[in-house]
Amino acid sequence: MMLRFRPIVNTVLVVLFLMAVGAIFCLRRPAQPEHLDAVDLTPSPMPDDLFVGDEMVPPVPLAEFDLMNHTGERVSNADLHSKTTLLSFAYTSCPDTCPVMFGRFLGVQEEFGVAIGADVELVFITVDPEVDTPERLQRHAEALDGKWYFLTEELAVMQKVWEDFRVYVEKEGALVGHSNVTYLIDDLGLIRVRYSGLPPTSIFVADLQKLLEE
C-alpha cells in the first residue's frame, strides 16, 4: 500500500525541496542600487598661499588676442589688465558639458555680484566659431543672463587662439570635442591657475577670492 504512494510522496518531497531552493534563487533580487550620495566637492581648507586649482609656477603671461565680443565690440587681452579674470572655452550648441560650465560661471557671477565687470571679468572663448556668431552669442548670453564676454572670430584667427591657450578642438558635425580648461588670470595679465575638466563653483570662488586679496 505504502509502495503504491511512494512516487507521489517522492514528487511532493522533491517539489517542496525544489520550491524552497527555487524561492531562494528566484525571489532573490539584486540589492537596489543606493542613490549616489551627493559628493561633497567643497574644497578642503587650504593654506593661505595655495590655490585649489593647478598653480602655474612661474605664472605665464596671457597670450595676445583680439576677438569679437557677443555685443559686437572688440575685446583684447589688454582689456583684461587690471582685472582678475576667469577664462574658459565652450560653444553654444553643446548639449552635455558646456551647460555645466555655464552654470558654474553663473554661480561665480552670483557670488561676486557687482564686482563682475568691475574687478572680476568672466570670459568664454568659443570653440565653434562657424556657428557661434556674435548675434548667436548675444542671444545665448541673454537667455542665461550671463554677464560675461563670449568671444569669437573667423576660424583661422580662432585656431591661433586655441593653440596659444593649449586648447585642442575637433569638430565632428554639429558637435565639437574640445579641451575643458579654464584659466584664472591676475590683474597684471598673468595666468596664475589652470583648471582641467569642470571644477565646482566653490573652487573658482575660493581661488578668485584668494587672488583678489593678494
Added chain:
Amino acid sequence: MRKWFDFGIPLLWLLTACAAKPGIGIEDAWVRPDPMMENAAGYMTIHNSGNADDALIGVRAEFAKMARAHETVMDDAMHRMEAVPRLEIPAGETVIFQPQSFHIMLMGLHAPLEYGQTVSLTLEFEKSGQIVAAAEVRRE
C-alpha cells in the same frame, strides 16, 4: 523511467518558473535643454533588477529630430562625445546617465521646452522592448 517522471516533472516546472529574464526599471529621468532651446541632453538611472542581461539599443523622442545615446569621454582634459549604439545593462546592475558621462543626445528640438514640463523618452531594449520614461525638463 518512473523515477525520471517523479523527479523530472517538478524540476522542469521549477526551471520554467525560473526562466532568466531582465527586469528593466528607469528612475529620475530628466532633460536639460540648451539655453536657446535648440538641443538637449537626457539623463536617467537604468536598473536591471532581473537575472538576465539586457542592452539599450535605441532611443526615440517625439520632441526632437534626432535622439541617440552618447557618452562624453574625457581624455587628458579633452571632452568628446561618442555615439553608443548598444549599451549593455547587465543583470543586477545600474547604469547612470549623467552630465559628463552617458546621456541621450537630443538634437533639433521641434519647439522650445518649458522648465518643469514632462516629456517622453522611448527607450528600446534588446530583450525588454520599448519602455517609455517620463522626463522632467530641468535647468540643471
